[in-house]
Amino acid sequence: xxxxxxxxxxxxxxxxxxxxxxxxFEQTTVAEIAxxxxxxxxxxxxxxxxxxxxxxxxxxxxxxxxxxxxxxxPADATPIEAxxxxxTAIAELLVDREFSGRRQQVIDANAELRERxxxxxxxxxxxxxxxxxxxxxxxxxxxxxxxxxIAVFRVAFDRWVRSKDDRMxxxxxxxxxxxxxxLVAAS
Amino acid sequence: xxxxxxxxxxxxxxxxxxxxxxxxFEQTTVAEIAxxxxxxxxxxxxxxxxxxxxxxxxxxxxxxxxxxxxxxxPADATPIEAxxxxxTAIAELLVDREFSGRRQQVIDANAELRERxxxxxxxxxxxxxxxxxxxxxxxxxxxxxxxxxIAVFRVAFDRWVRSKDDRMxxxxxxxxxxxxxxLVAAS
Numbered sequence: 001x002x003x004x005x006x007x008x009x010x011x012x013x014x015x016x017x018x019x020x021x022x023x024x025f026e027q028t029t030v031a032e033i034a035x036x037x038x039x040x041x042x043x044x045x046x047x048x049x050x051x052x053x054x055x056x057x058x059x060x061x062x063x064x065x066x067x068x069x070x071x072x073x074p075a076d077a078t079p080i081e082a083x084x085x086x087x088t089a090i091a092e093l094l095v096d097r098e099f100s101g102r103r104q105q106v107i108d109a110n111a112e113l114r115e116r117x118x119x120x121x122x123x124x125x126x127x128x129x130x131x132x133x134x135x136x137x138x139x140x141x142x143x144x145x146x147x148x149x150i151a152v153f154r155v156a157f158d159r160w161v162r163s164k165d166d167r168m169x170x171x172x173x174x175x176x177x178x179x180x181x182x183l184v185a186a187s
Numbered sequence: 188x189x190x191x192x193x194x195x196x197x198x199x200x201x202x203x204x205x206x207x208x209x210x211x212f213e214q215t216t217v218a219e220i221a222x223x224x225x226x227x228x229x230x231x232x233x234x235x236x237x238x239x240x241x242x243x244x245x246x247x248x249x250x251x252x253x254x255x256x257x258x259x260x261p262a263d264a265t266p267i268e269a270x271x272x273x274x275t276a277i278a279e280l281l282v283d284r285e286f287s288g289r290r291q292q293v294i295d296a297n298a299e300l301r302e303r304x305x306x307x308x309x310x311x312x313x314x315x316x317x318x319x320x321x322x323x324x325x326x327x328x329x330x331x332x333x334x335x336x337i338a339v340f341r342v343a344f345d346r347w348v349r350s351k352d353d354r355m356x357x358x359x360x361x362x363x364x365x366x367x368x369x370l371v372a373a374s
Contacts, residue, residue, distance in 0.1 A: 078370075078373045079370055079373070080370055080371050080373060114306075115302050115305070115306060118302070118305040118306065118309055119301075119302060119305065122305055140342075140346065140366070141366070141370060143342050143345070144338075144339070144342045144363060144366055144367055144370060145370055147338035147339075147341060147342050148335050148338045148339070148367055148370075148371070150338070151331075151334035151335045151337070151338040152331070152334075152335070154334060155327075155330050155331045155334050158330070159327065176331060177371070179327070179328070179331055180331055180335055180371055181371045181372060183265075183266055183267055183328060183331060183332055183335075184267050184335070184364070184367055184368045184371055185368060185372065186265045186266070186267060
């Protein structure tokens with residue numbers, strides 16, 4: 001049972017994304033994803049609980065890295081420097097721009113998935129706020145830096161998946177943070 | 188048919204909020220809301236399409252005011268000054284802090300309502316971005332200012348409903364914008 005399949009999770013992810021884009025997320029079954037990847041539904045369920053988890057399965061890892069980056073930031077880092085470290089850490093997990101872009105197209109095309117993505121972002125924002133509080137940042141700064149940080153991340157992510165050059169997401173995130181500084185200073 | 192009832196919409200809103208807090212949003216029926224307000228279900232449906240609209244019916248007005256404030260802001264206002272004008276305009280619609288606070292408690296207690304509120308905020312953020320673009324703000328600044336502006340508004344709103352003093356929401360919003368400026372400058 002269950003012979004080892006090289007890169008089964010990656011193949012399933014690519015097959016799922018192809019099908020979600022071709023025929024819609026709703027219309028796609030786990031059996032079709034497995035067949036497209038040349039694998040069985042049984043193998044699919046070894047990696048994902050359902051077809052939605054193919055899109056959102058990475059959220060826990062993002063959360064862990066974000067929390068750890070806040071813990072590891074220098075004690076004298078300002079709140080925004082700590083936010084920058086946290087956003088850089090999660091940006092470094094997202095290295096496959098083409099895959100991220102296709103995933104985003106799938107999400108944009110489906111109201112339920114867009115809601116799920118909003119919830120995921122709200123959860124990351126709360127984690128950022130909590131992590132800042134743990135660092136001793138006062139509550140009102142922590143909440144504002146957490147919300148603004150995730151706002152910057154969302155904008156940078158969209159920019160990155162649409163960009164044509166070879167910049168890494170982490171770089172785009174840090175540029176967007178600088179841009180926010182310029183914007184809010186100009187008033 | 189349909190004799191005029193003084194402040195029927197307001198009485199229905201208060202009755203709905205009482206019941207949502209006492210027994211939960213899911214468990215409350217339109218018939219109960221109308222009865223608590225001393226009105227009929229028929230009257231309820233003259234003002235609201237369903238029990239969820241009691242909570243979200245104001246969204247269109249917020250949207251309209253936001254758009255108009257962006258149109259009316261001075262031509263030489265910076266993007267963030269235009270955002271401040273838009274957020275101030277919508278803040279000025281929210282004058283009943285106790286009602287807003289109770290509404291927020293109802294929403295916080297129900298996952299479906301929290302999602303709905305996230306969508307409402309994402310829609311406002313998109314409207315802010317679009318309105319800035321219409322003012323001639325370049326796309327990348329518009330998106331960032333839109334997302335950051337709504338982040339500030341959310342934080343300020345939470346702060347305001349929890350506050351004990353008599354400040355208006357508009358003031359809390361403008362303080363939060365200044366606070367963001369201080370935060371992002373410190374890096």
